[in-house]
Amino acid sequence: MTKKLRDYFPMLQTREAIxxxxxxxxxxxxxxxxxxxxxxEEFLDFCTGARGVKVMYDFVSKEVLNPESTPERIDELLSLLLKQEVHVMEVLPNDGTRLADESSLVIMDIVV
Structure with missing residues (x-):
């Protein structure tokens, strides 16, 4: 018998219920x-567990790793990447420019 996502996460509702x-x-x-x-359709698929959230979208990364609201997350990520414990001390102002107009790359300057 194939298990469904709802078997692991019973809080997921059916499409009809949503x-x-x-x-x-x-x-x-x-x-x-x-x-x-x-x-x-994308929203309903997410709510029913048919598909997951695309966590690599810029808005997701910005919210999840926001050093102003949840500094501990970016602290932990940077510590793991740098293989030494670091803490965000300050987020420097961003001038809002991108490397190229069509680019989705966003740069954040932080003091750790």
Whole structure:
């Protein structure tokens, strides 16, 4: 018997249950149906466990590794990468420029 993700994470709901909750809440309904159909499907797939979140998207990395809100995360990542314990002391201002207009590379200057 093949196990499903819901067997490991019972909090995952069915697609129907999620849509029912969305349709019963005016604010969620308004937000969900303002999205393109592709985004709606992606959201439902994530909520049901059919697909995972693409953690390499810039916005995910920025939130998860934000040194201003969760300095311990970036401390641990840098410590593991550098093979020595470090701590973020200061995040330097960013001028908002990118290396190239089409690039998604974002640089953060920090003092550790």
């Amino acid at each position: 849509l029912k909750e969305i349709n019963n809440n005016e604010k969620m309904w308004s937000t969900f149906y303002s999205w393109e159909e592709e985004r709606q």
